[in-house]
Amino acid sequence: MYFMALATDYDGTLAHNGLVAASTLSALEKLKRSGRKLILVTGRELPDLKESFREIGLFDKVVAENGALIYTPASEEERTISPSPSADMVDKLKRRGVKPLSVGRSIVATWEPHQATVLDVIKKLGLEMEIIFNKGAVMILPSGINKATGLAAALTDLRLSPNNVVAVGDAENDHAFLRAAGLSVAVANALPSVKETADLVTKGARGKGVEDLIRKLIKLDHMVMRKRSRGVLLGTAHGKKVYLSPVETVLIAGSSGIGKSTLATALTERLVEKGLQFCIFDPEGDYDGLQGAVPLGDASSAPSKDQLLELIDKPDTNIVVNGLALKVDERPDFFAELLPGLGRVRYRTARPNWLIIDEAHHLLPKKREDTRAVLSLELPGTVLITVHPEAISTGVLRLVTAVIALGPKAKDVIKTFCKEAGVETPKNIPTPKGDRVLLWRPADDKKPFTVKAIEPDQSLKRHSRKYAEGELDEAGSFYFTGPKKAMNLRAHNLIIFARMAEGVDDKTWEYHLRAGDYSKWFRQQIRDKELARETAAAEKDKRLSPEESRKLVLEAVRRRYTAPATAPEK
Structure with a gap:
């Protein structure tokens, strides 16, 4: 379920006369x-x-006085979010003959044509107030208070995001809270200006229109969305924008170093723009420094499960869960232990709106099939990122609604997915070129097609401690084998690499140097193009002795990754 609440105006929308x-x-x-x-x-x-x-008790929250007062019918608690009206202003309005004049906890209200008098009194008193019109009514409120701010306060109490709310109204003062919601709806009798800016217009007027909306909402949920609510921008294809649905389970797969994390970073920027909450599970520290997100955990301290759930409870907080301090074999258990609590939050609030799981083959391995429930189709968006789709839980793969394949082996990604998920492989799969990716939705009749993917505005700084002290998996590690494959020394981080490099004999060092193995590892696994370029220069310089080339390469590594903690990261 994506839309978790309905926010409705009263007069002219829910009620008639x-x-x-x-x-x-x-x-x-x-x-x-x-x-x-x-x-x-x-x-x-x-x-x-x-x-x-009298049936006000049906509602979980009431935003009264055009946003100034929050009322909870179940407890009868009242809470104002703005100051009381100025006594001087009320007195002067009465003396100027403004009638009728209603004074609430924060609001002062009258009717046209008294707006000129109201404005004159406010100006002479030097007050910072707003005048809001509503079909002849003239409402006076402190500056910045409207139905949108009131709705935001109510949603904070309910731990809900505005994106997961449908709002319906009919008049001028409804514009603000309609714009704030994930889906805006105008009833058939609404003012033309309200209809023009709404995402949907009901066929029925007033209460009948609300009834129509409720029927559609229960039956279709997020499928009722149109226009600006259509989803998250992925890129363009044939001149048209391509979006990901807010409830899709997306598989992003391709070979190492091909741009999967870069695409995910670009998607997070779009999520921030739309105010959609996301949580990234980041086993390798690839999202260190991601803008708009709170980091949890680092290379030396494991993330706290309790703190994660506490942060997720705040709709405007995005989280990056850094799993560097966890051993590879500890990660599936850590994630599985989080699922029940995370599932309850998502079921109750539809948040985080997007769950992004990098290195999904580590967190959702095939050997575990107890993770399917939290990634149900009934819950919000999920992104699975992996080099090895064949190593992901089969039950999870069967939930995938969109496959995004990157790189020259994109065809193989789709074929592997089809084999593992038990779906028919599409025919005539194109090969993406340049900056394009391959998109395929298994449930659609359309064949896979290429998309020019969005690019991130930020360039993530790779987490130096990850590569210096962390533990790369077996596929990402460097292996000193020597020319005759007489050894198989695994370096799972740069500190171990440097120690081994100092200890291996000259023939072994030279064998990997002249084969370009060091620069290849730095480029593809460490993902440091500058280090790779500097190392490649040493690899090509035949004048260097083993001692000289070893010194140049290891100095470059230490300068970037094993310098004192006070030195800036490169």
Whole structure:
């Protein structure tokens, strides 16, 4: 379930002439039974609303006084989020003959044509106030207070993100909270300006329109979205934008060093732009320094499960869970132990909106099939990133709705996925060239097609401690074998590499040097192009003795990765 709440205006939307029809109440009850929250957003003052709408207890939260007052019907708690009206202003408005004049906990309200008098009084008193119009009503509120700010306060209480809310309204003062929601809807009787900016317009007017919306929401959930709510931009194909659905399970796969993390970084930037919460599980420290995210864990300290769940509880907080301090064989257990708590949060709030799992073959290995529940199709977006799709849990692969394959072996990625997931391999798979990636949705009739993928604005600084002290997997490690393959010394990080390089004989050192093995490892596994270029120069310089070339390469490594902690990372 993606949309977790419905926020609705009262007069002219839910109610007609101040009354809510029995059929509309029945629809609201049905929506609540689906597990969603109800939020009433109105310009009315609370006492008046309670008197007119006896069924107010149906709602989990009420935003009254055009955003200034938050009311919780279950506990009857009232909370103002703005100061009380200026007594001087109220007194002067009365003296100027402004009638009717209603004074609430924060709001002061009257009717046209008194707006000129109201503006004059505010100006003479030097007050910072806003005047909001609503079909003839004139509402005076502290600056910055509107239905959107009130909705935000209510959603904070409910631990929900605005992106997971559908908002419906009809009038001028509804613009703000409609824009703030993940999906904006105008009822058929709404003002033209409201209809023009809404994502959807109902066929029915007022309560009937709300009933129509509820039926669609229960049946279709995120599928009702249009326009700006269509999803996360992946790139362009044939001049058209290509989006990922907000509830897709995406597999990003390709050979090492081909740009998988770069694409994932670009996607996180789009998520930040849209205010969508994400959580990255980062076993190798590839997202160190990612903008817009809070890091949890590092090369020397494991991430805390309790702290992670605490951070996720805040809708505007994105998290990068760094697993460098965890051994490779500890990572699946760590992730599996997190799943129940993470699953409960996602089921209750649809957050994090996107779960990004790098090195998915480590965290969701084929030998474990107890991870499928948290990655259910009924939950929000998930991205699985891997070099080895064949090593991922089969149950998880069968949830994949979109495959993004990178590099010259993109065809093989799709073929491997099909074999492991038990789906038919598509025919005529194209080969992506240059900066393009291959996109395929198994459930679609369309064949795979190439997409010019978005690029990140930021260039991530590789985490030096990961490569200096961490533990690269077997495939990513360097192996000193010598010319006759008489040895098989594994260096799983740069410190070990440097120690082994100092200890191996000259023939072994020279064998790998002249084969270009060092620069290849630095480029493909350490992913440091500058180090690779510097090393390649030493590899090609036949004038260097083994001692000289060894010194040049190891000095370059230590300068970048094993310098004192106070030195800046390169």
